[in-house]
Amino acid sequence: MPSHPKTTWVILAGGQARRMGGQDKGLVTLNQKPLIDYVHQRLTEQGANIAINANRNQETYQQYGPVFGDVLEGFPGPLGGMHAAMSHLDSEWIGFVPCDCPNLPHNLIEKLVKAIEADTEIVVAHDGESVQPVVTMMKRDVFERLDRFLANGDRKIVMLYDLCTTRYVDFSDEHDAFINLNTPDELEKFGALS
Numbered sequence: 001m002p003s004h005p006k007t008t009w010v011i012l013a014g015g016q017a018r019r020m021g022g023q024d025k026g027l028v029t030l031n032q033k034p035l036i037d038y039v040h041q042r043l044t045e046q047g048a049n050i051a052i053n054a055n056r057n058q059e060t061y062q063q064y065g066p067v068f069g070d071v072l073e074g075f076p077g078p079l080g081g082m083h084a085a086m087s088h089l090d091s092e093w094i095g096f097v098p099c100d101c102p103n104l105p106h107n108l109i110e111k112l113v114k115a116i117e118a119d120t121e122i123v124v125a126h127d128g129e130s131v132q133p134v135v136t137m138m139k140r141d142v143f144e145r146l147d148r149f150l151a152n153g154d155r156k157i158v159m160l161y162d163l164c165t166t167r168y169v170d171f172s173d174e175h176d177a178f179i180n181l182n183t184p185d186e187l188e189k190f191g192a193l194s
Helices: 035-044 058-064 078-088 108-114 140-151 157-162 172-178 184-193
Strands: 007-013 050-054 093-098 122-126 131-139 166-170
Touching: 007 035, 007 078, 007 108, 035 050, 035 058, 035 093, 035 108, 050 058, 050 078, 078 093, 078 131, 078 140, 078 157, 093 108, 108 122, 108 131, 131 140, 131 157, 140 157
Parallel strands: 007 050, 007 093, 122 166
Antiparallel strands: 093 131, 122 131
């Protein structure tokens, strides 16, 4: 299935990964493959045009697509990567996924794109129990609101979603698709199962 025509998908790999002992999370290996490999493969098989937000090891990440770092200083979290993407890319829509989510749905892009209506500014995945705020597509038009939001010191993504026309997309039939691996222990357990 081709990606939404004017969308770039950004793998967010710019975090500090404190719970992973400060390692660069996208490059931490799961069964001898970097985590980002799994995420990149899921998006590629869905026809995505991919870029990477990373603040370290940018040369290594270039094998997965064009790389850009955060514009704002101080690691403002996933919103910093989203802000950087909107600063660097001119796509009408920008999709985001975290680098530590190796099990993303095979129909992720198709379902998110289908949920977009004329007035939609953001679509975001919901696993049936909770919002998956970093698995999202945003219209570039929200950039100014995002910029102001961050300038005010806000960091909670779901608060930004309340300021925009946001649709939540039901992935409750694939609840486990959004497992993200934040600690060496989680990585080990998941690796043993896969």
